[in-house]
Amino acid sequence: MSRSDASSKNWLILALLSVLLIVGLGYAIQHLRSVHAEATTTDGLGELRTRLLADPSSVSGNWLRTLNPLVKTVQGDVVWNSAQQQGVMRFIDLPKPKAGTFYQLWLYDARGSSSEPVSGGIVTQGAGDNELLALIESPQVVNEPYKFEFKLHLAPQTTDGKVLLMMQP
Structure with missing residues (x-):
């Protein structure tokens, strides 16, 4: 193999690697855009x-x-609008629930057809030191x-979880 043949092969390999790099960057940028879109959705809750x-x-x-040590440093608030039938929960310092557990919000309605609470949503993540917003x-x-009432649950579809946080308007 002559020196010019080896040089041509090196240039061909370099060109192919450059094309692969450009394609890879294109995919990475597309992925970052979708991650940014998810962050914008969270901003929409704000x-x-x-x-x-x-x-x-x-x-x-x-x-x-409550006196439960799991939530001793948790802060935040709730806002609900009955006309729009939606609201937002805000948490700071909410610990991530352990495996097999989740948080669930329950709303009690004075004019409801039942004395049973109504689910307002499930939260499966924590906030750490950051702010976490969740749609109601x-x-x-x-x-x-x-x-x-914001409860810690072990099994889905039950209202008998441990009450951690509460808000009465």
Whole structure:
């Protein structure tokens, strides 16, 4: 093999590697854009929270902690609007639930057809030192909530979890 043949092969390999690098960068940029879109969705909850807090028909309040040591440093609040049937929970220092457990919000409605609470959503992540926003949506209409309970659950579809946080408007 002559020196010019080896040089040509090296240039061909370098060109192929450059093309692979460019294609790889293209995929990486596309992935970063989708991650940015997910972050924007979280920002949308911040905007929704701000709009709901500004609406005089919304109910809101800070979380009241129980004596459970799991939530001794948790802070945050709840805002709910019955006309829009949505709200936002905010947490700071919420620990990630252990494997096999999850958090669930329960809303109690003074004008509801049942004395049973209504699910407002499930939270499966923690916030650490950061702020965590979670959407409150109920499968049933909640007209006049008088209590919000944030519970730790072991099994789905039960209301008998451990109450960790509570808010009464």
